[in-house]
Amino acid sequence: MRTHLIPVALLAIGCGTESSPTLGSTNQSVQEDNGRSLNGRSLNGRSLNGRSLNGRSLNGVLLNGASLAGAQLKDLDLDGTRLKGIDSDGHKLSGKDFIGATLVGTLDDGSALDLSIEDITEKGGVLQYVVNYATDGGPQYFCGTDANGQGLPATALAGLWDYRAGVAGGGSHIDDPKSFTFACIEFALGKCVDLGYQPWKTKTLCTGSGNTKKCVKTSLAPVHQACTRALRADYCGDGTSYTVDGTLIDISDVMGIQKPSKGSWSVEAEWSDAGAVCLEDTRIAGTHPSCNLPTSCAAANGVITTEFASR
Secondary structure: OOOOOOOOOEEEOOOOOOOOOOOOOOOOEEOOOOOOOOOOEEEOOOOOOOOEEOOEEEEEEEOOOOEEOOEEOEEEEEEOOEEEEEOOOOOEEEHHHHOOOEEEEEEOOOOEEEEEEEEEEEEOOEEEEEEEEOOOOOOEEOOOEOOOOOEOOEEEEEOEEOOOOOOOOOOOEEOOOOEEEEEEOOOHHHHHHHOOOOOOOEEEEEEOOHHHOEEEEEEOHHHHHHHHHHHOOOOOOOOOOOOOOOOEEEEEEOOOOOOOOOOOEEEEEEEEOOEEEEEOOOOOOOOOOOOOOOOOOOOOOOOEEEEEEOO
């Protein structure tokens, strides 16, 4: 039996003492459904987010300076994935009210880039934004286009991410209450939301039974972070990806959000928000991560498990 552990913020809500149970303890049951099942399978990719703009990177979107129909908006905030604010007449705005709004993005060289919200849809309680920006050749879509030339959407996630690779902190979430990230759904940040690891939510986890049963509400933020590490094969937790775009993997977790798929799969690794906690085999043959990891996951403590199609 695999066991799993990840450091998370916990709030006791059940019987027993207020000490936090360990994620991965035996005899666990999840008592809430949080996220939809994709049968665990996911096409992984190397990119954390689709944010390259002619060689520049969008480092975040400011929660100020937004405008709608030429008028400035006030008190812009993000509730889950839903933008909220107040217009110049004092009317409260929320969600799809922001279609047509312009927000200020910050590029990696410190310059600003205006981003326009062309459309907003809702999928499974998650708002998705089609975002474009102006160029000399006309508007370009931040997340690219589909086969029909339609703009691909992003969701909005609180804070920023460190896009560096090969350094401490690379690939990590940055808590910044003044900014948020447009996370393209085709890339790791958005995919992990689509898999059900919604960082603004919590999930109830129970351990033990009878008089020893304890239930806690557990933040999904570090689980989302672990998912981004897993999809990108960021074994060392430093932002370096050791995968190839389009490789099929099977992802499951101790929370029961994603369950293992049936079929012939080989265990790759178990993951925490800091990277792999064990590595039995790399999904890409001949890959050699720069860090040393335990080669058996039998007694490992990761919140997420990944497997790849048996070679």
